Amino acid sequence: MTGRIGIAFIVSWHEAPPGRGFVCPRGVAFTAKCLHIGGRVPTPTAMALETTLILFKPDAIEKNLTGKVLARFEDAGFVIRGIKMMKLDDAILREHYSHIADKPFFPEIVTFMSKTPVIALALEGDDVIAKVRDLLGPTDSKAAAPGTIRGDFGEDKMVNVCHASDSAEASAAELKRFFKDGEVF
Secondary structure, three states: OOOOOEEEEEEEEOOOOOOOOEEOOOOOEEEEEEEEEOOOOOOOOOOOEEEEEEEEOHHHHHOOOHHHHHHHHHHOOOEEEEEEEEOOOHHHHHHHOHHHOOOOOHHHHHHHHOOOOEEEEEEEEEOHHHHHHHHHOOOOHHHOOEOEHHHHHOOOOOOOOEEEOOOHHHHHHHHHHHOOOOOOO
């Protein structure tokens, strides 16, 4: 059997902790271990199940783009874990944009982000933080390729359809900022 790789699975059924193991349609959790018989052991591709924050900005609301953009996220296989419309006040905007609150253009951002309600979205999926940012394209819509959300619908660095968390740390902080306990499922 030269050149062949055999794989045997050992499956144990049990109540797996949340986020660990696999769940069959009836809700029974199990884990699987692979035994590789002969040949080289393949390296598994690690994917991280994450939840990220997306804010549909006022331009997306005014242009009725939320359905189109949300459909792109769902078509990519992401799952909605929380969604709500909210009006952003000065306090939450100052906290969210604290890294640029001292910049001369900050008042323009506050005016723009508070001119209509926004939609806050908690989205879950494998490597969702990086994949959503890829779907969106670069922050500057003028530099975004056609086919990306910002390339298709955005105008510039501020009027760019959506905000999306840029890291796991930012996502965790932003989800807490925009969603109360019990609002993300």
